[in-house]
Ligand SMILES: Nc1ncnc2c1ncn2[C@@H]1O[C@H](COP(=O)(O)OP(=O)(O)OP(=O)(O)O)[C@@H](O)[C@H]1O
């Protein structure tokens with residue numbers, strides 16, 4: 098690097114400048130490729146190993162079909178529209194449940210975190226509900242709401258509510274009391290303290306809750322679709338397995354993995370935008 | 380250059396002030412029958428052994444604690460809670476980590492209802508005053524301890540208080556930074572004409588900054604002592620009389 102700098106500063110001129118650029122371009126590309134390899138190398142190796150083992154017959158291709166077959170099934174499912182309905186209904190179920198959980202848990206958590214009496218009265222019951230697996234309650238919800246959409250959406254809502262609620266409460270309670278006192282010294286009203294200190298201070302913790310909830314939403318989505326549904330990506334996984342359409346089964350699994358990755362990526366992106374202040378320098 | 384005329388304002392009168400806390404079911408008396416007149420524009424430094432009630436006194440003056448007995452008057456009027464004529468600088472900078480230096484310094488004025496633009500314009504003046512003009516857009520995590528403390532000082536000055544209350548503001552700084560910050564505080568105090576009431580553990584700091592030093596007694600109810608520091612400013616730490624004042628304070632603590 099330093100040698101190139103010397104090289105460049107000594108030989109000035111339009112033609113040589115271009116040559117210098119070209120000389121820098123190659124190492125930069127190489128180092129990027131190196132970074133890519135160190136991050137995704139193992140994943141690539143795994144995929145290659147899968148493909149080769151399946152094609153060569155080291156793995157039973159009936160159980161582990163080659164990747165091109167899986168991707169082919171995925172492609173046909175999406176382009177042919179067979180999987181589109183499932184994706185839409187799955188997104189709708191988890192989306193409604195997640196949105197409802199956000200709409201309930203964040204305002205409620207912000208309120209509970211600030212009013213000690215409410216929080217300490219509700220905490221034991223919250224802990225109990227949280228420890229009771231939502232999946233175990235699914236039969237109860239089916240009993241109450243029937244086997245249709247309502248019980249599915251509700252079980253996802255129920256499971257996503259608690260991580261978000263508890264993290265929001267935790268975030269509010271952990272806001273530095275010294276900062277609140279500082280704001281009070283400047284004459285801030287309760288509302289101003291909330292808006293300028295408590296809310297921004299709780300945002301990182303709320304995002305932890307959002308990401309946990311998104312993961313939970315997907316988990317419950319799949320489970321509820323496997324139990325009693327005739328549509329949805331989770332249903333497709335089970336259904337394809339029954340019908341021994343193994344590539345389609347894996348295609349649905351890949352789809353679910355991508356939905357999870359995408360949800361997480363979207364939340365990380367949002368968090369970066371909102372919490373730029375907490376990022377390490379560069 | 381920002382500066383306002385505070386002449387004749389910022390007078391603090393403390394009458395028979397008492398404060399005790401409930402501690403493990405017992406009552407712990409921290410301040411008892413304290414009387415003190417603090418002159419407008421004076422720099423009063425409070426020293427005393429750990430636990431002697433320095434922070435408690437400052438918090439009562441700030442309006443963050445209520446006294447059990449006696450009263451505090453500011454410019455002749457009794458105080459009720461926090462007030463806009465007072466600002467506090469704590470031992471820690473207490474900056475909002477999600478706001479830039481500019482946002483933090485403007486915070487006090489914004490809370491008091493000034494428009495963001497107006498608050499930020501004034502804030503810039505005080506950021507320059509504490510020597511951080513190049514860091515207006517930095518976030519607190521990007522600042523050193525001394526810089527962060529200066530942001531806290533600028534924030535307090537921006538609301539143009541009559542009375543500045545400081546609780547060991549330089550306590551967490553290294554020796555070199557501390558000395559330059561003491562000089563900066565002395566300069567700011569003389570330029571702004573604000574009444575300054577400051578708690579410290581550092582007797583040299585006390586002699587360097589104070590018009591008078593208040594020594595809180597260890598035994599509750601014993602009279603607090605006042606030492607007038609009669610030295611010209613800016614003060615010279617190596618001067619014989621400076622050293623003698625320091626020794627006098629040490630003797631008050633029974634340490635010399
Ligand atoms: N909120 C409180 N509740 C109970 N006791 C308190 C409280 N605040 C202070 N005290 C007690 O009051 C006494 C004086 O405390 P204070 O913080 O004023 O001392 P200080 O002089 O500032 O000490 P230091 O030099 O260590 O900062 C201590 O014994 C402390 O335990």
Ligand SMILES: [Mg+2]
Pocket residue numbers: 433434435
């Ligand atoms: Mg103290």
